[in-house]
Amino acid sequence: DLALYRAKNAGKDQFSLYFDDLRGSAQRRLDLESALSQAVARDEYVLHYQPICRLENGRPYLVGVEALLRWQHDGQLIGPQEFIPILEESREIVRVGEWVLREACHQVRCWQLLGQTQLYCSVNLSIRQLQQPDFTDRLIAILDETGLAPSRLVLEITETLLMQHSDTVMATLQQIADLGVRLALDDFGTGYCSLGYLKRFPLHLLKVDRSFIAGVPEDADAAVISRAIIGLGQSLGLEVIAEGVERPEHMQFLIDAGCRYAQGYGFSRPKAAADLQRSFSAEGCFEELWCLLPDHAA
Ligand code: C2E
Ligand code: MG
Ligand code: MG
Ligand code: MG
Numbered sequence: 001d002l003a004l005y006r007a008k009n010a011g012k013d014q015f016s017l018y019f020d021d022l023r024g025s026a027q028r029r030l031d032l033e034s035a036l037s038q039a040v041a042r043d044e045y046v047l048h049y050q051p052i053c054r055l056e057n058g059r060p061y062l063v064g065v066e067a068l069l070r071w072q073h074d075g076q077l078i079g080p081q082e083f084i085p086i087l088e089e090s091r092e093i094v095r096v097g098e099w100v101l102r103e104a105c106h107q108v109r110c111w112q113l114l115g116q117t118q119l120y121c122s123v124n125l126s127i128r129q130l131q132q133p134d135f136t137d138r139l140i141a142i143l144d145e146t147g148l149a150p151s152r153l154v155l156e157i158t159e160t161l162l163m164q165h166s167d168t169v170m171a172t173l174q175q176i177a178d179l180g181v182r183l184a185l186d187d188f189g190t191g192y193c194s195l196g197y198l199k200r201f202p203l204h205l206l207k208v209d210r211s212f213i214a215g216v217p218e219d220a221d222a223a224v225i226s227r228a229i230i231g232l233g234q235s236l237g238l239e240v241i242a243e244g245v246e247r248p249e250h251m252q253f254l255i256d257a258g259c260r261y262a263q264g265y266g267f268s269r270p271k272a273a274a275d276l277q278r279s280f281s282a283e284g285c286f287e288e289l290w291c292l293l294p295d296h297a298a
Pocket of ligand 4: 187
């Protein structure tokens with residue numbers, strides 16, 4: 001491989017450095033795997049929640065929260081990009097994913113009882129979970145246990161997951177939709193799903209990947225693509241949610257483009273449940289959301 005070739009040609013010192021590095025990272029990987037296999041038992045996983053807002057009369061209104069997994073290990077808070085691929089390889093994601101689902105449904109049900117009656121819960125799913133023949137039974141059990149209405153749950157899947165679909169996965173997605181649980185296509189625009197393909201799945205929401213939103217309104221290509229995706233979603237009868245809304249200009253662009261839902265650091269970063277709960281207000285608006293409004297930007 002190229003790295004090895006380069007290391008060899010750079011001389012002996014470089015060569016052994018390369019192997020030390022390789023051994024180091026293989027060891028780190030093994031350490032991570034074993035630590036991860038005990039994380040559920042040790043209660044080291046925690047969910048952070050990020051608000052999803054409806055852009056109504058130019059005013060962001062809290063409608064839902066996305067649950068995002070974190071791992072508290074050795075005094076550090078580790079993000080999902082670093083450990084979810086490892087969990088997926090070992091299939092441990094099935095167990096962890098079920099914990100995420102139960103915990104998120106329970107938390108949102110609690111917030112509903114505290115007055116956020118219409119709040120919905122959005123949870124990311126891995127293909128491994130959907131490949132389980134009894135996924136729907138487990139889902140029904142969790143809804144029963146936590147008392148969350150199926151209509152208040154959204155399950156997020158990616159284009160890659162749809163591309164790898166089997167008959168089992170397709171049947172499970174249909175069962176989920178039949179329960180009244182909604183399905184969202186996450187990170188839309190980054191995968192290779194053909195548009196015709198989308199029609200075959202029982203989808204309800206489309207989440208526009210933040211890479212497109214990041215460029216608007218200045219970057220003409222980003223603006224054209226974002227408007228096209230919003231229009232596409234609408235013509236397929238899907239609700240469209242923009243991800244990665246960080247600046248007032250992003251929000252104004254989305255309002256002008258007719259996008260009704262948004263999520264991003266500009267409204268709130270993902271937060272621990274107790275921290276997020278402090279910013280709930282009676283009408284469901286967050287104080288901090290006002291920072292994105294043009295009137296309040298000054
Ligand atoms: P995602 O589902 O697309 O989640 C959104 C990610 O974008 C989150 O990263 C969030 O913190 C980040 N984000 C939100 N708003 C902004 C913004 O305005 N700017 C920027 N730069 N980033 C923003 P996070 O929490 O690191 O999660 C990364 C990915 O890990 C998620 O992407 C999702 O695919 C996966 N993930 C997270 N939790 C779970 C889980 O419980 N199960 C599974 N299977 N995957 C999960
Ligand atoms: Mg997501
Ligand atoms: Mg996403
Ligand atoms: Mg993403």
